[in-house]
Amino acid sequence: MQKNTEIQFEHLGLIDYKEAWDYQDKLFTSILDLKVQNRQAAPGAQRPTPNYLLFCSHPHVYTLGKSGHEEHLLLNKEGLKEKEATYYKINRGGDITYHGPGQLVGYPILDLENFFTDIHKYLRFLEEAIILTLQEYGIASGRIEGLTGVWLDHEQQQNPRKICAMGVKCSRWVTMHGFAFNVNTDLGYFNNIVPCGISDKQVTSLAKELGHEVPLAEVEEKLLKHLAALFGATVTTATHEEGY
Secondary structure, three states: OOOOOEEEEEEEEEOOHHHHHHHHHHHHHHHHHHHHHHHHOOHHHOOOOOOEEEEEEOOOEEEEOOOOOHHHEOOOHHHHHHOOOEEEEOOOOOOEEEEOOOEEEEEEEOEHHHOOOOHHHHHHHHHHHHHHHHHOOOOOOEEEOOEEEEEEOOOOOOOOEEEEEEEEEEEOOEEEEEEEEEOOOOHHHHHHEOHHHOOOOEEOOHHHHHOOOOOHHHHHHHHHHHHHHHHOOEEEEEOOOOOO
């Protein structure tokens, strides 16, 4: 069966975390179901699997991955209410992180069998798209061995700062969850957690590094361009419908 390298892109805007998670899961499950059907179908009856990419931002929320530790959330229920934040335990890898307004969250729901079957390469491609986007703003960034995500001062590590966190789930080569790129993020909310379980390094944002806010749509356009190029994909844009 021919590989499908088209990615259907949707911009969800500012959306409740659980609503976006449910939508991700719906798309993720639909791809898995089609893959099962294809295995049972005659070769000529098999259908190509779709790929999706969602961009959005969330109201203040903390999410804890499967390998995370609850004590890395430094707020109790009253503290969460005071910060107008919610909290979810979710099914991605990684520890705890924060999502909020001004942050660019990306959820690729891809069938990697349409591109390559290598989860480490997949993560490196997500990181590389962020690195290339930051280069367009004159900011050097990269990776720190043993840690996922994108970092500033990644070479000398005198003051290493994470600007993009990542956590994914992959089943039968289908991905969900993704990355959180701090663009105009209120970094004060990270003081209420041990970000990604790392206590000895800081977080930063594009706005903090540049000294001014950046239009989120501008960053999204640049990032989408780099993701498409890295994956060798064509991107078509769809409009999200409420209630899907």
